[in-house]
Amino acid sequence: DQQVKQNSPSLSVQEGRISILNCDYTNSMFDYFLWYKKYPAEGPTFLISISSIKDKNEDGRFTVFLNKSAKHLSLHIVPSQPGDSAVYFCAATFNTNAGKSTFGDGTTLTVKP
């Protein structure tokens, strides 16, 4: 049973517009959610996180929203830039065994100039 799901394998947006990447989870006990970005031939890099007690976290162009009742989170990128083109992974963790994350399958974002 996949506990973290990213149902959209790919997303294409125009430069300057908003990108919205979605993630659903099944385990209501997760304490933190993290987003990672991955370029080809590189490892994933951390982007932004949110605690389960928050509903929004913002860092520059990146904002993550958490809807606990729906077990859903989303990453908003505004404005989108061509350099944002990458695979984005959603991950979830517990405070115990901290750092041991469960990952979604990723969404490939393409930002067109």
Next chain:
Amino acid sequence: DADVTQTPRNRITKTGKRIMLECSQTKGHDRMYWYRQDPGLGLRLIYYSFDVKDINKGEISDGYSVSRQAQAKFSLSLESAIPNQTALYFCATSDRGVGNQPQHFGDGTRLSIL
């Protein structure tokens, strides 16, 4: 220099061979992880170690073993490689703390087993 270094970056080998993938880090983190990624899928945890004397199985540990030789080194072995172990392998580290500690990944080892 990279904080998390994986060697080799690419490896092609034959079924039945023993393979070792190595990971070293300069971040000073206690926690280290090995993941595999298959095409179109996310990262699945193979083994993790929270300190030198602590080794734990992840969700897909069968067919793999690990060794934590030092705080900075964590190696993954395939004792007798089989074709369905062909995948992209990532090593990661994280600091102590609560669940929001991000993981820091190496650039991966692409392993092909013929």
